[in-house]
Amino acid sequence: MDKTVEKKLTQWLKLQKKACGFYLNLSVFFGVLTGLSLMCQAWLIATVLQGIIIDDLPKSDFIEHFWALLLLTVVRGVLAFARERASFQAGARLRVQMRAAVLDKLALLGPAFIKGKPAGSWASIVLEQVEDLQDFYARYLPQVVLAGFIPLIILVAVFPINWAAGLILLATAPLIPMFMILVGMGAADANRKNFSALARLSGHFMDRLKGLSTLKLFNQGDKEAKVIKKASEEFRERTMAVLRMAFLSSAVLEFFAAVSIAVLAVYFGFSYLDHLNFGHYGVSISLFTGLFVLILAPEFYQPLRDMGTHYHAKAQAIGAAEELMALLDHPTEQQVGDKQINDKIEIEAKDLSVYSLDGSLLLGPVSFQIKANEHVAIVGPSGAGKTSLLNALLGFLPYQGQLKISGIELRELARDDWRKHLAWLGQEPQLFHGSLRDNVAMGRELSDEAIYNLLDKAQILDFVQQQPLGLAYPIQEQTAGLSVGQAQRIALARALGQQAKLFILDEPTASLDSLSEQAVQSTLTQAMQGVACVMVTHRLENLSAMDKVLVIDNGLIVQQGKYNELVTQLGTFKQMLDEATSLSEFDVGSAELMGDKS
Known part of the structure; x- marks a missing residue:
């Protein structure tokens, strides 16, 4: 040395x-x-x-x-x-x-x-x-x-x-x-x-x-x-x-x-x-x-x-x-401010560039606006920069340019206060070793009745009631003993208990079967009424209910607008939609062919 x-x-x-x-x-x-x-x-x-x-x-x-x-x-x-x-x-x-x-x-x-x-x-x-x-x-x-x-x-x-x-x-x-x-x-x-x-x-x-x-x-x-x-x-x-x-x-x-x-x-x-x-x-x-x-x-x-x-x-x-x-001694990405949010969530980005912790450009510059109670979908090819944008919103990645939350620059916000307004749900739910009660409450003071209510909204209450230990049901490491759908619904119940003003969703139904996907999507639709939502997804066929769609490719926003507008325009979105439709038709044809053989 x-x-x-x-x-x-x-x-x-x-x-x-x-x-x-x-x-x-x-x-x-x-x-x-x-x-x-x-x-x-x-x-x-x-x-x-x-x-x-x-x-x-x-x-x-x-x-x-x-x-x-x-x-x-x-x-x-x-x-x-x-x-x-x-x-x-x-x-x-x-x-x-x-x-x-x-x-x-x-x-x-x-x-x-x-x-x-x-x-x-x-x-x-x-x-x-x-x-x-x-x-x-x-x-x-x-x-x-x-x-x-x-x-x-x-x-x-x-x-x-x-x-x-x-x-x-x-x-x-x-x-x-x-x-x-x-x-x-x-x-x-x-x-x-x-x-x-x-x-x-x-x-x-x-x-x-x-x-x-x-x-x-x-x-x-x-x-x-x-x-x-x-x-x-x-x-x-x-x-x-x-x-x-x-x-x-x-x-x-x-x-x-x-x-x-x-x-x-x-x-x-x-x-x-x-x-x-x-x-x-x-x-x-x-x-x-x-x-x-x-x-x-x-x-x-x-x-x-x-x-x-x-x-x-x-x-x-x-x-x-x-x-x-x-x-x-590793430098942190930003200085954390002390300002707090008291109004509904509005997001405004102007010439926003997101960087990795080692200084590499991941996204941008991009400009967009998410109004109060607006539901916005972010789509694009893999590696386009969608998750990087979410990480910047969550405060995990450094950025340059403007990223204002309800008129306040993100780096000026008190990080803990900002995250209290967020409900996050990803495609790989992370449950911790402990009881089911602990995983839903996550350190918050919630009564058993409140937890049962959250589990009911997440459509997982029947499973919990079937367990002899009820809310004391042990969650093993790596969610052993639970299916992906069950783990996702428990994570959904945890997110619903956040009383959030902004839902940030990263492929929340990507690993679910069709029935579980419908259940989770239905619960999210009800929970997100009256609050803002930013969702990254590859399921393009379900975006008609979204207020706005942002299409990201190679780190830039190449299209944005309503779903009905984007499907009629030539560009990345229509190309992705056509590829998804072709793949879906191929899957149906394969299933029918296997059925004929059987």
Whole structure:
């Protein structure tokens, strides 16, 4: 990974630590207290052994020392527990806030942005990558502070009693962070590649799982299984590469710490044998001095070793931060205003151009007007820009030009208030895991009687009443257990409960059989009386009841007017209508031919 990018990601990660609250500082505080209590224990142990072994004092003189040692052991255990809890809470608060920020950002960017990646990739970001920030904030950041503070305290305690031991500690200490940095240079890049492989695997698997029936019918199941196996193997290899770095780092750090402690032990050993005579301040080296320094020596290197052990958490967090930062810093399409609509909905577009989130032109420039309570159909060939226009109206895509709602520019409207006036129904109804009641109410305070009334209007009440659980009937993931027609009618009941001033319909009957289509269309016709409607459809034969038809082709409005006017004019609409009529006649002829054969 480029050093500039890594530095930028590290800085971004540190800026997020305010989400941890005071728990991060609390973890450091408990860590410092743990270090101080250990120094006290080292002093007590060295004092007791010096007095009993060298000074030949009775053990009874050290009763208070033994009780103090016992108390400090308990205190250290409590402090260690408190530090772990504070660290965990710091990471947990960060994860909660980060997930909320990711979900809020996705909600702000809208479905047009989300559809740019497979669902599995978003699951990887929200779950795996946010989860892998935990140790960076819970362990690495506190340890960085402790790695600088605790060794400094120990040096302050050691230098006054033996300057040679202090110099040995000071000289050997940089070996650990130097090697840690060398290992970490490749760890961040390995983690980043590991997360990319995981995101690809998640997205690939999710897409194949959703299309499993198609793969089976086209006899491609075994082939796709091999592709998934290959992707899984790639992810396994990258994961093992990250683990190898982590284990190598820990092993070498332990080696350098052991060598450094051995150098201290050799110095004191030769000093006691009178082969070395330096490091003291004119007084011979006592047993207390050697024991005190040697007991503290492992604790001098321990914070550095722990930082090295947790350094892979930093590399892991940097790998996870790349996509998180790109997502959270992604520019939103428009500034959201604060104006509200109080009148009936009227839409006026003038030289309107709709763009994708990456700046590509999708539609326009177009100009049109939808009056209050007017019903307008938008038709055109696939890819002409119909859905892009709907996404612009819903506030999901950026635009240039004018798009006024009841005289107010769309970007100046409060987005939540604007959407309260909308009822949306698409061709692929999205029902959520939960009860039928929850799916109809969608967080609104609706009584059971009101929900039954909505279900009755959507002509799905009979189905609900046949279920033993009634409104508590569970909706499974991917609407399992419901037909497309039933799911569409439940979604229709949800839309009807919005009390909307504008219905936005995107092929609401495209996936329905003729009976379900008639039922849904009849309900929509009744519900849309007295309100405006914008509907995208390919069913041209049912447009005679619409007040206006907009014909879009290649991103431009090529025709507009009433249905009776357009059928008499040469152009895209008549061509599409003729093709639809020919296809319908072909289907009828095929059905009759199959009937004769039978």
